[in-house]
Amino acid sequence: MDRQHTRRPRRARRLALAMGAVFACLAVGVRAATASGASPAQIRIESFVFDPPTLEVASGATVTWINRDEELHAVTSAEGLFASPGIDTDEQFSFRFEKPGTYEYRCALHPHMHGTVIVR
Amino acid sequence: MRDAKEDREQALLPPTSRRGFLECMAWAGAGLVWSLSGGVLSSRALADVARNAKTGRGPGARRSGGLHFVQISDTHIGFDKDANPDPVATAREAIARINALADEPAFLLHTGDLTHAQKPGAFDTVAGLLQEARVGGVFTVPGEHDVFSDGGKEYLARFGRGTQGSGWQSFDHGGAHFVGLVNVLGFQNANVGALGAEQIAWLERDVAGLSSSTPVVVFAHIPLWAVYPEWGWATHDGAQALGVLKRFGSVTVLNGHIHQVLQKTEGNVTFHSALSTAYPQPAPGTAKGPGPLKVPAEELRTHLGLREVTWHGKPGPLVVVDSKLG
Numbered sequence: 001m002d003r004q005h006t007r008r009p010r011r012a013r014r015l016a017l018a019m020g021a022v023f024a025c026l027a028v029g030v031r032a033a034t035a036s037g038a039s040p041a042q043i044r045i046e047s048f049v050f051d052p053p054t055l056e057v058a059s060g061a062t063v064t065w066i067n068r069d070e071e072l073h074a075v076t077s078a079e080g081l082f083a084s085p086g087i088d089t090d091e092q093f094s095f096r097f098e099k100p101g102t103y104e105y106r107c108a109l110h111p112h113m114h115g116t117v118i119v120r
Numbered sequence: 121m122r123d124a125k126e127d128r129e130q131a132l133l134p135p136t137s138r139r140g141f142l143e144c145m146a147w148a149g150a151g152l153v154w155s156l157s158g159g160v161l162s163s164r165a166l167a168d169v170a171r172n173a174k175t176g177r178g179p180g181a182r183r184s185g186g187l188h189f190v191q192i193s194d195t196h197i198g199f200d201k202d203a204n205p206d207p208v209a210t211a212r213e214a215i216a217r218i219n220a221l222a223d224e225p226a227f228l229l230h231t232g233d234l235t236h237a238q239k240p241g242a243f244d245t246v247a248g249l250l251q252e253a254r255v256g257g258v259f260t261v262p263g264e265h266d267v268f269s270d271g272g273k274e275y276l277a278r279f280g281r282g283t284q285g286s287g288w289q290s291f292d293h294g295g296a297h298f299v300g301l302v303n304v305l306g307f308q309n310a311n312v313g314a315l316g317a318e319q320i321a322w323l324e325r326d327v328a329g330l331s332s333s334t335p336v337v338v339f340a341h342i343p344l345w346a347v348y349p350e351w352g353w354a355t356h357d358g359a360q361a362l363g364v365l366k367r368f369g370s371v372t373v374l375n376g377h378i379h380q381v382l383q384k385t386e387g388n389v390t391f392h393s394a395l396s397t398a399y400p401q402p403a404p405g406t407a408k409g410p411g412p413l414k415v416p417a418e419e420l421r422t423h424l425g426l427r428e429v430t431w432h433g434k435p436g437p438l439v440v441v442d443s444k445l446g
Contacts, residue, residue, distance in 0.1 A: 047408040047409060048408055048409025048410075048411070069411065070201060070202075070412070071409065071411035071412060072236070072237050074237075076268075083269070085237075085269050086237035086238075086269065089201075108264065109237070109264050109265065109268055110351070110352055110409065111310065111311050111312060111352050112311045112312070112349070112351055112352040113409075
């Protein structure tokens with residue numbers, strides 16, 4: 001009984017370590033995927049609001065805007081870095097951010113709607 | 121009777137060569153007439169105006185001289201959502217109303233959002249629709265839907281003839297001076313519409329030689345006054361443009377964009393926001409945003425319409441009549 005009691009925690013510890021290693025690998029994998037643009041960050045457009053209004057991503061990340069409004073929207077960068085065509089209901093637009101910085105954007109059709117992408 | 125080709129040619133002629141003005145206030149619609157008298161905005165039933173037109177006395181009475189034109193706005197050709205699955209049909213109904221007028225309007229003003237987001241083929245369709253209007257000419261200003269994706273390139277190629285900059289323009293007609301302003305480019309720096317310093321400087325030069333007693337009619341897409349900045353329903357530097365026009369005794373500002381009739385008077389300036397021919401939008405602040413307002417299909421035409429404007433060439437306000445399609 002004692003041996004079993006002492007062995008179980010040891011096994012649990014090994015298991016925890018192994019799982020930790022797996023999670024660490026996964027986390028690295030996710031970061032790598034984001035950096036390569038394979039797993040894009042998303043901004044939802046709903047009720048005339050960008051959600052989240054400010055999004056932080058790693059450099060090289062692809063950001064995707066998805067329009068859930070019944071009204072057409074379009075995203076356009078304040079400094080002319082990107083400008084989408086009209087994004088109709090349930091359509092999306094993606095842009096890959098290469099360089100670190102703070103990027104302000106608006107809806108080209110509803111300029112009171114604005115948001116920020118911060119690239120680390 | 122003129123043929124369609126002649127109509128098309130007339131639409132392309134410069135304003136000075138267009139036919140003289142005809143006035144008529146007879147109008148089969150359920151509109152109200154708004155006019156300025158002693159600084160107070162007042163409304164009268166349209167029937168009164170029609171009666172005045174017949175008797176030759178009172179506002180709306182026919183007199184020699186003056187001007188007569190129509191305004192439509194926000195045709196949004198290319199829109200296909202539930203709020204109006206067929207905006208071509210409703211735009212065509214508005215044009216049929218114009219063509220049914222007893223006297224042909226000198227010209228038609230379209231105050232922008234000709235297309236819905238510059239959808240493929242939309243400019244072709246709207247150009248064809250405008251040719252169906254029996255008017256002496258057509259003047260347009262762009263809405264944000266007409267210019268947002270290419271900075272106005274296609275709009276200017278099709279409708280920019282005789283305009284300057286991003287499409288601003290002016291002309292004289294019937295004793296009044298008309299100015300078309302573009303406030304739908306330059307959104308990057310403001311939450312609302314913007315004219316820009318270059319256009320305002322042009323406006324200053326444009327009106328410099330005019331007598332202060334000349335009635336000035338300004339047409340633009342977004343309201344020049346702050347209707348509801350929270351939804352972008354204002355023009356950042358609109359007050360600057362109006363400042364340029366301060367010395368004039370009569371300034372009438374016609375706009376679209378908000379798809380509803382609103383009036384305001386400020387000193388010598390009257391503002392008139394027009395109905396759309398495509399779909400209504402909510403009253404300021406009554407919804408989450410300024411999107412299409414869905415109404416029961418049988419009610420749609422009571423939210424759409426057009427506008428007829430007359431002026432009799434004597435000191436006094438322009439008479440603005442908004443009329444609904446149904």
